[in-house]
Amino acid sequence: MTRLRLFVLIVLFAAPFALLMGAGGYHLWETGWMVWAWIPMFVCFSVAYFLAWRWTKRHNLPPTDAEPPGYWTDRDKAAWEKVAEKAKSFEKVTTEQLENPKHYSDLALDLAKQVAEAYNPGAEDPFEHLTLPEILTCVELAAADLDELVQKYVPGSHMLRIRDMKRARKAVGWYKTGMNVYWAGAAVLDPVQTAIRYLASRAAFGGLMDRIQDNIILWFHTAFIHHFGRYLIELNSGRLRVGAKRYRELLAQHQAPPEDDPTTRPAPAPEAVSEAALTTAAQTAVGPKAITVAVLGSVKAGKSSLVNALLGRNAAQVDRLPVNAGIRYDFTLSGGTAGGPPLPSPSGQPVSILDTSGYGQDGPTDADFAAAVEASRDADLIVLVTQATNPGRQPDVDLLDRLRAWFASKPHLKMPPVVVAVSHIDLLSPKAEWNPPYDWKSGTRPKEQNIRECIEVVKEQFGERVADIAPVCGREGERFGIVEGLVPAMVSHLDSARGTAVLKAFEAETGAGQYEKIGAQVLEGGKAVLGILRDVFKKRG
Ligand SMILES: Nc1nc2c(ncn2[C@@H]2O[C@H](COP(=O)(O)OP(=O)(O)OP(=O)(O)O)[C@@H](O)[C@H]2O)c(=O)[nH]1
Ligand SMILES: [Mg+2]
Known part of the structure; x- marks a missing residue:
């Protein structure tokens, strides 16, 4: 379906409602009932705004700084302090900055450096001791966690494109402009009433939309730092050497076994x-x-x-x-x-x-x-x-x-x-x-x-x-x-x-598997080399 057709359909659907709203509004204004209609409308909007504001408040969004795992050493905990501090330092940063993709790459690098320095104080290059697969594992785990979080708590996020988000931001701008035009028009018709209503609505919802958006973006930003920081700690302490899959398995193995409640278990014979x-x-x-x-x-x-x-x-x-x-x-x-x-x-x-x-x-x-x-x-x-x-x-x-x-x-x-x-x-x-x-x-x-x-x-x-x-x-x-x-x-x-x-478990694994892995890689590499040589000889022959 072309955009034009979609547009026509939307207009046709919306037109009767718009007409009814216009006619109804005019009628209410004519009969002087507008004031009475305005009070319940105002109450409804207030409640809706208030709830929206409350439900998107930061403490109503899930916390992203879960308890540090029980196995963390003192050094890991000290590194976590740095991560938490970093997350806090952004409480008062503008939304524009938090929306900028470059900000995230700069932040990630800076955080990675700070955490690595906690493990190698004074080192010229704090990343020296890391391997590429470990670093990729860290990125993979943090990304998977963030993906899960966003999918779970930001409804419709899987359909929203960055373009859509930018548009939504613009739409808020248009809405504000529209409201200003409305206030200006109303002021011409009924200056005193309008002034009172305008002031009331300013006081009640001033900047509310902005605040809702800011809260969600800041929440994501904090989640980004916490999750990435957590895996940076796992990375620098050497626990990601086992790879993402094995890392998850090892953690799962060390979870407490499911609770067995003796009161619900059938009593066995003595x-x-x-x-x-x-x-x-x-x-x-x-x-x-x-x-x-x-x-x-x-x-x-x-x-x-x-x-x-x-x-x-x-x-x-x-x-x-x-x-x-x-x-x-x-x-x-x-x-x-x-x-x-x-x-x-x-x-x-x-x-x-x-x-x-x-x-x-x-x-x-x-x-x-x-x-x-x-x-x-x-x-x-x-x-x-x-x-x-x-x-x-x-x-x-x-x-x-x-x-x-x-x-x-x-x-x-x-x-x-x-x-x-x-x-x-x-x-x-x-x-x-x-x-x-x-x-x-x-x-x-x-x-x-x-x-x-x-x-x-x-x-x-x-x-x-x-x-x-x-x-x-x-x-x-x-x-x-x-x-x-x-x-x-x-x-x-x-x-x-x-x-x-x-x-x-991590110490045992990371030490043990290393040589076998090198062996397997050499084998894979060897196969590739053999394949190339075979092709070369075939072409010559
Ligand atoms: N009265 C009393 N005797 C105890 C108690 N616990 C152990 N004993 C006795 O102390 C003696 C030593 O106990 P063990 O359990 O062999 O001590 P242990 O620490 O294993 O000794 P080593 O392996 O030789 O170092 C034994 O004769 C025990 O019966 C206790 O709580 N009360
Ligand atoms: Mg003994």
Whole structure:
């Protein structure tokens, strides 16, 4: 259909309505009802404008600065601060600037430089260490995110061409001109009334259209900086070396497994519980990656007893594997321990527990420390066991400080959160009494008070080195505080632990695949060269 025909159709459709509006308006004006008609019209327009203004206000549009992922290191977080600052700095910039395509390319380059500098301070060229595929992956991921955001929140964006947007902007201009002409005409007919209405409408909607447009454009502009910034951080920290597809897969693998609500699950038969409670991680080939817990502590602190308690009665069904740093146990959480209350844990989550050999009361030797590093660098969570009855905790504090220093020297890794298990609480005074459960947080029995005091002391000794502290008794047959206190504490730090797992997965991948990739590329390149040579020889022959 030609434009002319379209135009004719629109005019023909619109003409009767325009005529009715004109005639009606004239009639209203003639009979003096105009004032009465004007009031509801004014109210309708006001409400419509107000709602449009509110719904396009920035805090009603989805936020674009979602929580930084749990696996981000301190360096990543510092870089994110810069990105957020940049986004904020544009709050008062003109819309014309935000509409200019060149502005976005300049901004992208500037942001890329700033983030890269956070990773290579002082470097002459902060992009030196990047590869082309990584950079392209960054662009691909950011673009995909922005595309999704715009398609979801800007209705009709898939049909709007840039040309249309410019036209819409012009149409607003025409509308304003039209309104001015209308006001001028009305003023001739009824100057006083018109002046009052004009002032009222100015006060109510002055610049409203502009504000609505500005809000949406500024929102997109902020989203652009946040999303691009986020992937620049992933880029500079080396996590995009695996490529866009694998990057998404790795992240998805480390999401918490779907919630399994024990109240809605059909209760299994008692003997089935113990069967189902723990299945070896080896059986779950697909699904989430295992969470690795390193159990550290001094000699005879009660580490092995605690590990046995964590495994429950099903220790036999657990995969037991001697490794350099100690013994590894692999199993899968099921949301219930044998006979015990349901664990507040995501079921189906494979877990690997590493029981280490302890260090002496003089503190960890270099060999002990090396073993602790080996256990912790693969761990997503550290459980540090310390005896309640042994008040000197300097060896434990030393170990944590050395571990922190070690992780700090590896900015692409993150130290796992540390949960302290204070063992042997049964031996706190009164020694002869052991009558669990103990309400150590607020109870008034002497044992409860002593446990509380002991935990206070431990808290002071470790300070911010640890994320959580739980008192336990790990002695066979007298266990207490493990399912009730320690496990929930461990689970509550799982997100952070999963984050550490993500970093490790990326580290392992990016190191491992590199040579195979080069091999494949050489092969591809080789095939192309062979093809060219063949053609050359064919032509000669
Ligand atoms: N009373 C009491 N005894 C405990 C507790 N936890 C462990 N024990 C006992 O302390 C001793 C040492 O416990 P383990 O679990 O072997 O300690 P460990 O830290 O693994 O020791 P090493 O591996 O040799 O470093 C054992 O005799 C346990 O029965 C506890 O909470 N209370
Ligand atoms: Mg042991």
